[in-house]
Amino acid sequence: MLINYNFVPNSLSKMKITFLGTGTSQGVPVIACDCVVCKSKDKRDKRLRSSIAIEKDDWRIIIDCGPDFRQQMLREEIRSIDAILVTHGHKDHLGGLDDVRAFNYINHKPAQVYATSKVQRIIKMEFSYAFDKNPYPGVPEIILQKLTNRPFWINNQKIIPIKALHYNDDHFVFGFRMDDFTYITDAVNISEKEKDKIRGSKIIVLNALRKQKHYSHFNLEEALALMHELKPQRGYLTHISHQMGKFSDVNHELPGFVKLAYDGLKLTF
Numbered sequence: 001m002l003i004n005y006n007f008v009p010n011s012l013s014k015m016k017i018t019f020l021g022t023g024t025s026q027g028v029p030v031i032a033c034d035c036v037v038c039k040s041k042d043k044r045d046k047r048l049r050s051s052i053a054i055e056k057d058d059w060r061i062i063i064d065c066g067p068d069f070r071q072q073m074l075r076e077e078i079r080s081i082d083a084i085l086v087t088h089g090h091k092d093h094l095g096g097l098d099d100v101r102a103f104n105y106i107n108h109k110p111a112q113v114y115a116t117s118k119v120q121r122i123i124k125m126e127f128s129y130a131f132d133k134n135p136y137p138g139v140p141e142i143i144l145q146k147l148t149n150r151p152f153w154i155n156n157q158k159i160i161p162i163k164a165l166h167y168n169d170d171h172f173v174f175g176f177r178m179d180d181f182t183y184i185t186d187a188v189n190i191s192e193k194e195k196d197k198i199r200g201s202k203i204i205v206l207n208a209l210r211k212q213k214h215y216s217h218f219n220l221e222e223a224l225a226l227m228h229e230l231k232p233q234r235g236y237l238t239h240i241s242h243q244m245g246k247f248s249d250v251n252h253e254l255p256g257f258v259k260l261a262y263d264g265l266k267l268t269f
Contacts (some may be wrong), residue, residue, distance in 0.1 A: 069096025
C-alpha cells in the first residue's frame with residue numbers, strides 16, 4: 001500500500017530556497033584544469049560545493065556545510081541559522097563545520113547539527129577539539145541531533161528524510177522533503193518506497209554529475225529519467241561537475257520543466 005506523503009503545509013508563508021553551492025567535491029573550476037568549463041567567464045559555471053539554505057517564517061535551515069561554508073554565508077549575508085542537516089559524511093558536505101563558531105558568537109547558542117550515528121562519529125573524529133571535555137575557548141559549539149529515516153520537526157516545519165544509495169547499502173545519503181520541496185544530492189539509486197515520499201513535490205532538486213555514467217552519482221540521463229517519473233512542476237539539477245559542459249550549452253538541451261541550478265539561484269514558492 002502506498003503511503004500518501006503529500007500534506008498541507010503548516011504555514012501559509014512562502015518558502016525561500018537559495019542554492020549556496022551546486023558543484024561537486026572539487027568544485028568548478030577544478031584546480032589546474034584548462035577545460036572550457038573551468039575557463040568559462042560565465043559566473044553560472046563557477047560552482048562551490050553543494051549546499052542550500054531554506055527559509056520560511058522566522059527560521060533558516062542549511063543542508064550540508066562543506067569547505068565553502070564561510071564564503072557562502074558571507075556572499076548571501078546570512079546572519080543566523082536554526083539547524084544544519086548533513087546528508088552524509090563526505091568532506092565536501094561537512095568540511096566547513098568549524099565556521100559555525102561565528103554563529104555561536106552572533107546568535108549566542110550552539111549549532112544544531114542533524115546527522116546519522118555514522119556521520120556523527122565522523123564529525124567527532126574530524127572536529128574532535130569541539131567535543132573535548134575541557135575544550136579550548138572559542139572552539140565551535142555543536143549539539144549533534146540524531147538523524148534517522150523517520151520524519152521529524154524543526155520549529156514548526158515537518159521534515160521527511162529520503163534515503164538514497166550513494167554507492168551501496170553501506171554508503172547512503174539522506175535527502176529531505178519539506179512541504180512541496182524535495183532536495184536530494186549524491187544519489188545513484190532510490191528505492192520505490194523512498195520515491196513514494198517524493199511524489200507530489202512541486203519542486204525537486206536532484207544531483208546530476210555529468211553526462212557519462214558514474215558508479216555513485218546520477219548522470220544527466222538518469223536524473224532526467226527520474227524527473228520524468230516523478231513529474232514535479234519544476235526540476236533543478238545540482239552537484240554538477242566540469243565534465244557536464246557549460247551552463248549555456250547544457251541548459252538548452254533540457255526539457256522545459258528542468259533547469260541546471262547555479263550558485264546564488266533563489267526560488268520562492
